[in-house]
Amino acid sequence: MEPIEKKGTKKIRVGIPRALHFYRYFPFWKKFLEELDVEIILSPPTNKKIVEEGVTHGFGELCIPVKIYYGQVLKLVREYPNLDYIFVPRYVAEVKEAYFCPKFLSLPDVIKILPKVPKILNFEVNVKEFPIATSAIELGKELGKNQNQALNAYREAQKYFDEYHKFLREGASVNHALRLVERNRPFTLPKKKHKGDLKILLLGHSYNIFDTFINLDFQKKLRDQGVEVITIENLPESLFKEPVIINKRLRNYWRHEEEIMQAIRYFLTKGRGEIDGVIFLISFACGPDSLISELIMRDMKVVGLPFLEITMDEHSGSAGLLTRVESFVEMVRRKKKKLGLDSKKKETIKI
Numbered sequence: 001m002e003p004i005e006k007k008g009t010k011k012i013r014v015g016i017p018r019a020l021h022f023y024r025y026f027p028f029w030k031k032f033l034e035e036l037d038v039e040i041i042l043s044p045p046t047n048k049k050i051v052e053e054g055v056t057h058g059f060g061e062l063c064i065p066v067k068i069y070y071g072q073v074l075k076l077v078r079e080y081p082n083l084d085y086i087f088v089p090r091y092v093a094e095v096k097e098a099y100f101c102p103k104f105l106s107l108p109d110v111i112k113i114l115p116k117v118p119k120i121l122n123f124e125v126n127v128k129e130f131p132i133a134t135s136a137i138e139l140g141k142e143l144g145k146n147q148n149q150a151l152n153a154y155r156e157a158q159k160y161f162d163e164y165h166k167f168l169r170e171g172a173s174v175n176h177a178l179r180l181v182e183r184n185r186p187f188t189l190p191k192k193k194h195k196g197d198l199k200i201l202l203l204g205h206s207y208n209i210f211d212t213f214i215n216l217d218f219q220k221k222l223r224d225q226g227v228e229v230i231t232i233e234n235l236p237e238s239l240f241k242e243p244v245i246i247n248k249r250l251r252n253y254w255r256h257e258e259e260i261m262q263a264i265r266y267f268l269t270k271g272r273g274e275i276d277g278v279i280f281l282i283s284f285a286c287g288p289d290s291l292i293s294e295l296i297m298r299d300m301k302v303v304g305l306p307f308l309e310i311t312m313d314e315h316s317g318s319a320g321l322l323t324r325v326e327s328f329v330e331m332v333r334r335k336k337k338k339l340g341l342d343s344k345k346k347e348t349i350k351i
């Protein structure tokens, strides 16, 4: 494939759909591509029209995040017909022990067949087969850069991505951090940190919990009920080192689901008492999530930690969701109060 050559000051224009792994890797992609002199065109936040268009092009049983991806690609293509490329990375495995969902493995091939899509700029992450640096060199070559330039860009991007993760572990929300990245602003925590009388761990794929259109601004609904929300991005790196062994012999081979199980293991053991409840947002028709959701539910029952699973699709309605959130939060609050009263009673008896 011949690289596109741009003479003079005109930069290569690359469109990035604001969907799927955007919510996980955008800071890395942005730094990496900008270091390679690329102009990034980001699609807008998800809206009704984007979802409708994605649904039209995605077949019925496809999960909603992938349909949104289609809609975001089509939006970019229509609004920016002069894009040189559209960035559609192929994430296969970023650690040796686990895979990404098959939907990610085939993404560049599927997107290629959508109407009027420009050339696909691929970036394949598959550490089972080759180091990520190899893909960085390949991508640089496609953009007309030499090996040194590509590797320097890759190192800079990795450094920036580490800073981004450190910021999240200090307590920043992903949406806040991504806004700063988009605006090229330094990583600073908001002056007022939201505190609540309840702390809830919100689980789910980043595209489910940080795309505020498709989840009907779920985190805001919780905050409005006086809940402090944490996500796995806020947890220390050390929790994600050891694999989770299910039933003493089985290992989870889905990358993100493994991270969710690792977080849960912490709150079932050392971190017990640090949270008041768990909510898991999953997409309709998501195989990997529905499997681990069952395992999590069983564990939660054993330790008596309130757990709510919410399945989302393009038909989810705000009123129904709010009712479920309100009743769950109310139940958690009552439970916490009762536990507090019970422990006080025990202390009184001891005296």
Ligand code: SF4
Pocket (backbone or CB within 6 Å): 063, 064, 065, 066, 101, 102, 103, 104, 205, 283, 285, 286, 287, 288, 289
């Ligand atoms: S993990 Fe689930 S929600 Fe995500 S792309 Fe795969 S099927 Fe869809």
